[in-house]
Amino acid sequence: MPRIIAALSDIAADYDVLFCDLWGCVHDGLRAFPAAVAALQAFRAGGGTVVLVTNSPRPRADVAVQLDTIGVPRDAWDTIASSGDSARAAMFQGAVGRKVHFIGNPETDMGFFNPLKILENPVDIQIVPLAKADGIVCTGPADPLADPAVYRPEFLYAKAKGLKLLCANPDIVVDRGETREWCAGALAQLYTEMGGESLYFGKPHPPIYDLARRRTVALTGREPDPARILAIGDGIATDVLGGLGEGIDTLFITGGLAAAEFGPDVENPDQVALEAWITAAQTEPTYAIGRLR
Incomplete structure (x- = not known):
């Protein structure tokens, strides 16, 4: 069963690169989540690379403009790989x-x-x-x-x-x-x-992960070690399943699409409810957290 963590900082030292979902994790389509933004900024400040891996049908330049509009600052991410x-x-x-x-x-x-x-x-x-x-x-x-x-x-x-x-x-x-x-x-x-x-072509399918890796290489000059990549997202059938298919660790955001399944406290999922839901989904993430923070 996934380990429930209190904050990204609990495990950040184990990873060099984040493949981070956007909708439901960093924003809700209308506004940014301040705690999620701060967590990504802190990861970058510690030397990590943040690749926003999104199923948005838009080109990455358009995604960047959208993020500006809803308040996700550019110092919270390094590059974008979009399904578009x-x-x-x-x-x-x-x-x-x-x-x-x-x-x-x-x-x-x-x-x-x-x-x-x-x-x-x-x-x-x-x-x-x-x-x-x-x-x-x-x-x-x-x-x-x-x-x-x-x-x-x-x-x-x-x-x-x-x-x-x-x-x-x-x-x-x-x-x-x-x-x-x-x-x-x-x-x-x-x-x-x-x-x-x-x-x-988006998550959980391979093309978008290939794009994310190529854009990581363009930034860092080297191929990322799969053991040092963490995929983050609220979609069990997209973010988590895709990460599993790529052989990388995953952090499931329970307070996103499936928030109602894990108890009344969105910030802190109920362990028993989470385990039952994960068993039924037959797709097990490495870690879980209520909200990215």
């Missing part, structure tokens, strides 16, 4: 064809289609209606509060055409303040259940 970056690289290499049907929020997610200059001979991507598409790019539902089932008619048509769906955010849900919203992962899950093929 990993998925964009695949898209511009032709993973779902040249003509794509876009599902997402056109007001916030169009940065996904900005040219990716690091690739040689990238595919010229065109956004087209579904009837003319070679594939689908999904950054999330247009209305995050609507039941994903509203996409069933489109998905039936897409499945019949044999279109692949590129999922830029494998998360199923996220909590924006007190409001739970659907993410791209819910749509990709539905498409897969209907018999379509969905492609994933």
